[in-house]
Amino acid sequence: MNNSLLNRTPSKQAITAILMFLFPFLSLVTPFGVGLCSFLFLIAGVFVLRDGNSALRRHWPSLRWVILPFLLNFLFVLGCYLLRDHALGAVEKPVRMLLAVSALALVLAAKPDRKALWWGVIGGAAGALLLVGYQRVFLDMDRPGGLLNAITFGDIALSLALLALAATVDVRAHRQVVWPALGAVAGLVASIMTGTRGGWLGLALAALVFVAYGHVLRSWRSRVMVVSSFALVVATYFIPATGVQERVHQGVAEATVWFDGGSAFSNVGTRLELWKAAATMIEEAPLLGRGEADYLQALKEMVAAGQLDPVVLTLPHFHNESLQALVTGGVVGFAIWAGMMLAPFMFFAHALRERKASAQEFALALAGILLVTGYVGFGLTEVIFWSIKGSLFYALMVFLLMGLYLNAKESHLQGH
Structure with a gap:
């Protein structure tokens, strides 16, 4: 309808910008922020369905290989549910990750100001620090985790810090760099306060990204900020x-x-x-894995046979994303998980290699590649996709950054 609120361009942009701000801002300080925003992106996307589909078709050659693994993930888990008698809840995460494409379509159709996302990231990191700081100092909690477990909270807080670091590239006025800088420090300190060690691996991979793509840090202030942030962690x-x-x-x-x-x-x-248990299970069912219910039963049998310490039955997963994928889905499941990491990585890595790209394009591409490498690092000692919040944060942020990057690239080309 032409008189629809979302079809009037200023309102469409404003509503999308508000959603982009709220998503990272509420991600760690509320129990519902990520889930609520995912539904709001989906609902808003329905109102711009025609424009969104048109935008997706226009950019389809560069989008299809990123969207495909998320689609295959849904289809594979759905197939496992139908064939292995899994609980229906197992399908929820993959379908909601796939539906995060609605955020991409909405951003491409509405063309909101990317700064809304940056401010949401900064605010979300600051809020995370205040929350775990209160728990650590006033409640004397040794491993504070806000409203989540300490590991997931720390990983997402670190993701916000890395995104804020990328935002420093997108600052024109020298004085304004202080805001993303403060966001980066807040996210880093919040992650450190949780005591999570898996985040350090994500940070190590992020350091390699800055070594490989340091040319995108055109401002000496951005370089100082990045070096200072990593020095803070070492200190x-x-x-x-x-x-x-x-x-x-x-x-x-x-x-x-x-x-x-x-x-x-x-x-x-x-x-x-x-x-050690995962290695045995992968060898027994290498192609399609054995599913969650089967591997839990296998763990119990191995404990009963004296092959494993009973302590393994106290944890819900294998604390390694790739091993979890191999055990539950075999080589096929692992390939799909790897695709959800590799495809966005390649998309953003290709964007970073664009020599004539604008600062906005560099910042968004850098943010994307830092997000992906961070999640790969987290996944070495944790299954961050185990939680709805961890899964949706990744999918929504990947698609939002892709949409904003393509908008910035399109605007840059039209400006020439």
Whole structure:
């Protein structure tokens, strides 16, 4: 309808911008933020269905290979549900991740101001720091995690920090760089406060990204900000009050005990015990895996046979994203999961190689590649896709950044 609120361009842009702001802003400070925003993106996308479909078709050659793994993920899990008698709830995550494409279509159709997302990221990181800071200082919680578990909270907080770092590339006025800089610091400190160690691996991969694509940091202020952020993380190791040094030494000690044949009753020991079990299960069902119900039963049988420590039955998954995919879906499931990582990575990596791209394009592409590499790093010691929030945050942010990048590229080409 021509008189529809969303079909009037200013309102369409404003509503989309508000949703883009609320998504990262509410992601960690509310229990419903990510899920609510995913539904709102979907509903808003219905009102611009014609324009959204037209935009998707226009950009389809560059979008199809990114959307395809999300579609295959849904179809594969649906097939497993039908053939393996899984609970219907198993289909929820893949279908909602696929429907996150609605955010991409909405952004392409409405062409909102990308700064709304940046401000949402900055605000979300600041809110995350206030929340876990309160829990750590006033409630004396050793591993604060806001309204989530400490690991998922810390990983998403670190993702917000990396996105804020990318936003420094998109700042024209020198004085304004302080806001994304503060967002980056807030997200980093919030992640450190949770005590999660898996985030450090994501940060290490992010450092490699900056080494490989350092040319996108055209401003010396951006370079200083990036170096300072990583220096801050390194410095926390030498400050006993942060607990980082203790966590590092604890991890090394727990791994040593397990390799020496000792108890697996520790965070690292339990993970290593689970990974040993995963290797056996992958060998037994390499092509299509065995599904969640079957692998839990297999774990119980291995414990009963004395092959595994009973501690493995206290955790719901294998604490490694790729092993989880291989055990539950075999080589096929792993290929689909890898596609959801690799396809966005290639999309954003190709964008970063564009020599004549604008600062806005560089910032959005850098944000995308940092998000993907961060999630790959998190997945080395955690199954962040296990939770709805972790899954939807990734899918929505990937598609939002893709849409904003394509808008910026289109605007840049039209400006010439």
